[in-house]
Amino acid sequence: MTTSRDDDSLLSRRGVLIAGAAGAALTAVPPVEAAPLPASNPPQLPVRLKVNGKRHDLRLDTRTTLLDALREHLHLTGTKKGCDHGQCGACTVIVNGQRINSCLSLALQHNGDTITTIEGLGTPDKLHPMQAAFVKHDGYQCGYCTPGQICSAVAVLDEIRAGVPSHVQADITVKPAVTNAELRERMSGNICRCGAYSNIADAMADVAGTRA
Template sequence: MTATALPAAALDAAQPMPGAKPTTMPVTLKVNGKSGTLDLDTRTTLLDALREHWKLTGTKKGCDHGQCGACTVLVNGTRINSCLSLAVQHQGDEITTIEGLGSPDKLHPMQAAFVKHDGYQCGYCTPGQICSAVGVLDEIKRGIPSHAQADVAARPAVTNDEMRERMSGNICRCGAYSNILEAMTDVAGAKA
């Protein structure tokens, strides 16, 4: 027999009823400029909604715990880990995935810089890296402080240390970090 902190009746109540359907609700998302409504299980992450329902597989499922950044997308211009966010939280939000930044014939400047500076190797983390890099440069431009700044009241500068600190949530197992930094520096117009 196993001892628990909960009474047996509470444990039974926590278990889903066999054959019970999950709770769903309609969720309207605006993804890459297109609106659509999906009837989603309320537990569906934004990542799974994008990949499984919108069929936008550029956003990758890496760790599924918010530690690797492979699932980074832009929501209302702010970068987030889509694996940690429920789709129902984003009713009406503007969501931009790697597919929405540019197209093969008209790349976003960050996509073009990643190609120019070889900012990828296996490519698995690249969509999240690019979305995060776009978000990082926007954060710096808007004056949002970071931990790399000695004076958080001062306006942040586009420096190697600043960009590295802000990109620290995006893991590249191939180690393309220096090339990613060169791509970001190129787009920012800064001197590394």
Template structure:
């Protein structure tokens, strides 16, 4: 009887020792997995100041953060849309120092002192920008997701034509490029409308540009 008890005690001791050893092996493995899941380093913050829709903004931002994410997530200007996030659809188009850019392709910290205009800064519901009014009149949108980028881009197109900036299609022209349907399509080709409202967009830009 005593011999049997000794055997049972020895068996329990072996099992207990095995469990402790297994636990000791698992803990380092978990620790390594958690360490691998953590980012390599803490975010590097930098201060940046720029004007957004006529108001100065001073922000501390992660140096890796795009201008699009700062506008949407820190300034809550969600009119600027995140579409492809690779500069291919134009949904995030804004005006920076009077020129259109894809906000998803540039870092916020690169634009110290810049003047930024988003769709929220072009007009208000009570006082629409002429381009906004033209888009409404000609139904230049369907789902509306691409519309803020389309409108910002179209405003820049008219300014480019006014300044005589040639497009790829009219690069050989000596005279100021014409505001023709083909010219508008070429200049707006970086903005994708998945609903296919392109003909209405051309009509809206044509009217806002002052051509019959």
């Protein structure tokens, strides 16, 4: 038995009307709100950090960055939070002799590590040579990036010295040969929005012994 085109059109229109009515009825019913889940405390684990020569035993949220551990838990606010994405270098600290962006590293990754922040390099009464050189050569303007710049600069010169033959390293009076271009390249991960790059390079060269 065949169905006429008029019957097909009628059935099609009837189906559309029925489906539309059913959808309207469903939307008219207010949604049932699910009861909120009880808040759970984030997992925490113990971590031991040796910061600026002092041991700290902490219990931290597993998501805590090293930067936040230093600033929020140890109150060492000299290390700055800039971009929080590892792109500006304001949060640079020295871990086991190597410079890192502390905003990109979880505190728990550094259990037992030795960490040096800007507070551990020198004091107002006894500046680190790099801090004194930054003052001498005006290596800062607004100063926000300066702690990271100085920590990175100290580590850069150590990196360069590490390339000096061992028999030369024993003589602490020997300074590494370094060019301005190399200093700028090695420091390229530290951004100074004030543009004090030339002065920073001069300060580093002074400490490296390549300037009079």
